[in-house]
Amino acid sequence: MSDSDWSKIDFQQFLNDYGIDLVVNNAPTILYSKKDKEHEAINVLITFFFIAGGLLIYIVASVFLAPIYFNLLLLIIIIIIASIVDVFLLINYAKSKVYIRPLECWFEIYKGKQDGDAVFYCLTFYPIFTGKCHPNAVKNILYKLYQEQILKSKIDITQIEVYLKVKHMDKTIQEKLGIFFQYGKGNPFRDEEINRNSWKFFPFQKSQNDNYLAVANWEHQYEWRDDIEYDFDKLHEYAPWVIHKWNKINLKPLTDEFKGKIHWDVRNIESKPKLKSWNEGFEKQLYENPLAYKDLETISEVIEKIIGKNKKLKKTKDIKDDLPMIKSYFRDLIL
Numbered sequence: 001m002s003d004s005d006w007s008k009i010d011f012q013q014f015l016n017d018y019g020i021d022l023v024v025n026n027a028p029t030i031l032y033s034k035k036d037k038e039h040e041a042i043n044v045l046i047t048f049f050f051i052a053g054g055l056l057i058y059i060v061a062s063v064f065l066a067p068i069y070f071n072l073l074l075l076i077i078i079i080i081i082a083s084i085v086d087v088f089l090l091i092n093y094a095k096s097k098v099y100i101r102p103l104e105c106w107f108e109i110y111k112g113k114q115d116g117d118a119v120f121y122c123l124t125f126y127p128i129f130t131g132k133c134h135p136n137a138v139k140n141i142l143y144k145l146y147q148e149q150i151l152k153s154k155i156d157i158t159q160i161e162v163y164l165k166v167k168h169m170d171k172t173i174q175e176k177l178g179i180f181f182q183y184g185k186g187n188p189f190r191d192e193e194i195n196r197n198s199w200k201f202f203p204f205q206k207s208q209n210d211n212y213l214a215v216a217n218w219e220h221q222y223e224w225r226d227d228i229e230y231d232f233d234k235l236h237e238y239a240p241w242v243i244h245k246w247n248k249i250n251l252k253p254l255t256d257e258f259k260g261k262i263h264w265d266v267r268n269i270e271s272k273p274k275l276k277s278w279n280e281g282f283e284k285q286l287y288e289n290p291l292a293y294k295d296l297e298t299i300s301e302v303i304e305k306i307i308g309k310n311k312k313l314k315k316t317k318d319i320k321d322d323l324p325m326i327k328s329y330f331r332d333l334i335l
Contacts, residue, residue, distance in 0.1 A: 006110040006122060006273045011253035014109050018171050020248060023107060026123055026162050027246040028179065028207070030102065031214035031225055033189070033238035038098040038133045039140060055082040103128045103155065105246045106254040108271060113278040115165070118174050122273035123162040125246075126254060129220055132156040135190040138313040142299045142326065149330035150298075152263050158182075158220045159269060160213065163277045176204035177277050180287075184216025185223040186231075189238055194219045196292040201275065201283040212243060268294045302329050 014023075055078070062075055105127045112120035131154045134140035147154045163177040183200040194217065206224065207213075216223040228235050235241075259265075268291040275282050303313070306325050313319060319326070 006112050008271075009109045009111050009121075011109065011255075018166070022166075022173070023109070023123060024246065024248060024251060026164065026176070027105060027107070027125055027251055028127075028160050028162065029212045029243060029245045030127060030222070031212045031228075031241050031243055032102055033215060034099065034101075034240050034242055035238045036100045036133070036189075036215065036218065038100070038131070039137045040097055051082055051086050055079065055086075098131070100129055100131050100133060100156075101242075102244045103130050104250045104252060106157075106252050106258075108254050110273050112273070112276070114168065115278060117168050118165050119168050120277050121164045121166050122275075122277070123164065124271065124273065125160045125162065127158045127160065127220075129156040129158070130154075132220055133218055135192050135218060136313070137316055138319055139192075139299060141316060141319065141323075142302065143295070145323070145327050146295060146299055146330055149327060150263070150266055150295075150333060155262075156220055157267060157269060158222075160222070161273055161275070163273075163275065165277075178203040178283065179207065179213075180275055181213070182221040183223060184219070184221030185227045187217050187221075189217050189234055191217065194221070197288040199274065199287045201285075203283070214241065268292065298330075298333070302326055305329070 058078060059075070105125055107126065108124045110122040110124065112122065114120075134143050144154065159181065161180040163180065164173055165175040165177060166172070167174045178201055180199060180201045182196065183198050184194075187194070196219075198221065202224075210225070212225045213222040214225050214228050215221075216227075228241075264271075268289065270289055274287040275285050279285075303311070306322050306329060307313070307319060311318075
């Protein structure tokens with residue numbers, strides 16, 4: 001192995017040498033919002049109240065007009081039909097209330113340069129969310145089609161790198177160097193403009209005193225718990241915030257075989273650690289992924305080629321007729 005490279009370590013080998021506790025104890029605890037959810041079918045809910053209100057008005061009017069004209073059979077039929085329609089509407093609205101939450105956490109282990117008795121390690125954690133929701137309802141539909149056709153899954157994979165210096169002989173941690181992740185401080189939760197090259201390193205001391213990593217936005221970038229405590233709007237608008245810790249059950253080693261099953265090669269995630277922690281001043285190193293915006297660029301291309309250039313998309317009905325062609329476009333990309 002070159003002094004400048006990282007090499008992936010087999011999980012079982014690492015387990016035999018160090019045990020699972022080293023991974024579990026260094027897995028970053030995250031804080032997520034219970035108001036992170038998919039777009040709700042508001043129009044369905046409005047229709048529900050409109051029908052319910054109309055039915056109520058009809059019943060009241062029938063009672064007042066009973067001395068003049070009253071048709072019990074007609075009243076019963078209208079009540080039954082309106083009730084059935086409202087039940088279906090309410091069910092559809094309930095189905096649209098899909099909450100996004102952490103599902104599990106995968107991890108990889110990389111070994112770097114050896115410095116005397118100490119070895120540099122990087123534990124790369126991949127917190128998995130059940131999905132993610134683009135703030136723009138139309139682009140959210142297009143992104144779901146992209147996931148379905150290209151990624152074959154709607155899960156959202158995030159990445160957090162934890163850098164350690166471990167004693168080779170007695171298998172203990174000599175120094176916890178710090179954490180590297182996409183830092184989303186200061187962005188409103190539903191801001192469409194996301195900087196995916198906002199990677200930033202923090203020393204391990206930053207995570208002490210229960211200063212957990214909090215989900216910063218819909219893209220599932222992260223910021224510190226202390227950050228949102230000073231962001232009054234985000235703290236209260238997206239409360240309650242839930243603490244999610246990882247354990248031996250929901251922490252899983254990420255194998256190359258499983259990467260193939262989840263189409264890792266088209267997810268534009270660089271697995272190898274991005275910092276060389278044995279170099280002086282490594283914490284100031286910058287990282288930019290050249291494929292960071294590949295998915296969003298592809299969605300912009302399909303909008304331009306199929307829907308039209310410079311066309312404003314505000315409502316889902318704006319793309320309703322184009323969905324079959326868009327789906328075919330995404331499918332053809334992988335043929």
